[in-house]
Amino acid sequence: MDDGTIFNINVTVSAGAKSVYCEYDFTDISSTAYGNIYIMYKTGDNNIKAKVVLYFTAGTQEVLAETSNTDWTLANAEITTAKTIDKIRIYATQATGDVYFHWIMIYKGTFTFPDFKKCTVKFPLKKPVLGIPGRDTDVTQHLGRKNARITIEGDMQSGETWGSLTGASADSSPRTYGEYLYLLLRERKWQWLTTDQGSFKVMLAEEGPTFAQDVASGQQRTYIIPFEECELGDTSAATFDGSAWYGVGLT
Numbered sequence: 402m403d404d405g406t407i408f409n410i411n412v413t414v415s416a417g418a419k420s421v422y423c424e425y426d427f428t429d430i431s432s433t434a435y436g437n438i439y440i441m442y443k444t445g446d447n448n449i450k451a452k453v454v455l456y457f458t459a460g461t462q463e464v465l466a467e468t469s470n471t472d473w474t475l476a477n478a479e480i481t482t483a484k485t486i487d488k489i490r491i492y493a494t495q496a497t498g499d500v501y502f503h504w505i506m507i508y509k510g511t512f513t514f515p516d517f518k519k520c521t522v523k524f525p526l527k528k529p530v531l532g533i534p535g536r537d538t539d540v541t542q543h544l545g546r547k548n549a550r551i552t553i554e555g556d557m558q559s560g561e562t563w564g565s566l567t568g569a570s571a572d573s574s575p576r577t578y579g580e581y582l583y584l585l586l587r588e589r590k591w592q593w594l595t596t597d598q599g600s601f602k603v604m605l606a607e608e609g610p611t612f613a614q615d616v617a618s619g620q621q622r623t624y625i626i627p628f629e630e631c632e633l634g635d636t637s638a639a640t641f642d643g644s645a646w647y648g649v650g651l652t
Contacts, residue, residue, distance in 0.1 A: 420493070
């Protein structure tokens with residue numbers, strides 16, 4: 402669930418159950434294939450609670466128990482296997498106030514970049530400099546910033562284990578890695594990328610991945626994977642502070 406901004410559930414009842422939910426229908430997702438869920442959320446105060454429940458064609462699973470967190474929080478849960486996910490309900494409950502959901506992702510597993518060597522994060526700014534006739538200096542306009550650029554670099558040495566999705570059997574061939582890159586190239590879906598410099602909601606950058614082979618160094622093969630941040634700023638009560646915006650502390 403992601404519409405590019407922050408989803409806000411507001412409870413205004415003055416008496417009674419004080420609970421509101423929003424429901425979204427899926428097209429029958431297999432929990433055997435997609436067995437994990439990430440939820441990024443926060444609550445307006447410590448009284449109101451957030452809750453998330455998955456509805457299967459037979460049965461339910463509470464993947465986020467009633468909880469309050471006034472800082473942006475990333476919750477992760479394993480989904481009961483061999484189920485067909487039919488819908489999801491997100492709740493604001495127990496009190497009046499607001500619950501904010503930034504995004505929810507049902508996913509296969511966690512991919513770890515193999516033979517990782519370097520991660521570079523850049524924050525380009527929008528600062529056009531305008532020259533004005535008759536003025537001794539230029540005018541600099543501070544117009545915010547562009548999307549962050551995160552570049553992952555590493556080696557592709559033959560014989561190394563090229564990783565697989567968490568929970569799958571080890572795979573020493575590049576098959577799983579190749580499938581992951583093909584998915585990024587074909588689907589252009591956003592991913593949750595965790596690095597030592599922070600965590601980011603990203604898509605593969607326009608120039609795409611680069612693969613190189615250096616014959617002089619004994620057939621050394623390297624890869625460069627560029628990602629571009631895909632976020633929108635927000636000026637509501639759910640505005641990110643610096644650390645939350647760049648995912649510091651989120652895993």
